[in-house]
Amino acid sequence: MSPTPPTATSLRVANLSQTGPNPISLRPNAAALAALADSMGLTGLRKLSFEGDLKPLGDRDWQLTARLGATVVQPCVVTLEPVMTRIDKDVVRTFIRDYTDVDAPEAEMPEDDSIEPLGIWIDPAVVMEEELALALPEYPRKEEAETTTIRVTEPGKAPMTDEQARPFAGLAAFKDQLERDKDS
Numbered sequence: 001m002s003p004t005p006p007t008a009t010s011l012r013v014a015n016l017s018q019t020g021p022n023p024i025s026l027r028p029n030a031a032a033l034a035a036l037a038d039s040m041g042l043t044g045l046r047k048l049s050f051e052g053d054l055k056p057l058g059d060r061d062w063q064l065t066a067r068l069g070a071t072v073v074q075p076c077v078v079t080l081e082p083v084m085t086r087i088d089k090d091v092v093r094t095f096i097r098d099y100t101d102v103d104a105p106e107a108e109m110p111e112d113d114s115i116e117p118l119g120i121w122i123d124p125a126v127v128m129e130e131e132l133a134l135a136l137p138e139y140p141r142k143e144e145a146e147t148t149t150i151r152v153t154e155p156g157k158a159p160m161t162d163e164q165a166r167p168f169a170g171l172a173a174f175k176d177q178l179e180r181d182k183d184s
Contacts, residue, residue: 009125011054013062013118021053024066024124037072040133043082044073050128052091060097062118067091068131074140083140091131095122 005012009026016022027049028036037045052066068089076083092114099117151159 003120006121007123007125010121010123012121014120016054016056016062018056021055024050024052024054024064026050026125026128028125036129036132040136042072042074042136046071046073048128048132050091050124052124054122054124057094060118062095062122064093064095064122064124064127065091066124066127068128068135070132070135072132072136074137076142077139078141081142083137083142085137085140087132087135089131089135091127093127 003012011022033045033048036048037043048070050066050068052064054062054064057063068087068091070087071084072087073082073084075081093116094114095116095118097118099115153159
């Protein structure tokens with residue numbers, strides 16, 4: 001009897017074809033898209049697809065090669081209006097059976113960040129979600145959105161300028177004053 005998979009999209013490594021590619025095709029339904037959009041703080045998520053294959057790499061390792069496609073809607077960082085972005089990204093993950101994770105307090109990050117430890121299961125949906133999160137624009141912005149400077153102060157007082165807000169602006173003025181006093 002086979003153990004129960006952790007998720008509906010999990011693939012048991014022992015059941016995969018060892019002689020050729022194992023096709024992967026994920027297209028989440030509307031409910032799954034809404035849940036994923038909500039968990040990522042998106043206004044909308046449409047046309048999410050993850051197509052590729054999982055093939056053996058040597059005798060014990062596996063490589064997932066796929067194409068991520070999605071249309072996401074996020075609020076503009078300036079106006080909060082919806083910004084639509086199309087994401088098309090090639091994805092490669094290599095699952096290594098003899099992977100050793102460095103557990104030192106200070107360790108260098110490996111150069112190849114596409115390497116993962118190989119377990120009993122490989123879940124392409126987890127890879128799809130991780131890659132989508134990494135591909136999202138950090139600061140989505142409408143093309144015509146412009147930023148303006150707002151200066152607020154108490155009535156009757158002059159607003160602080162950018163020059164005055166610099167941490168050493170006061171020291172520079174003090175130095176100038178000392179030099180003028182010295183010359184007099």
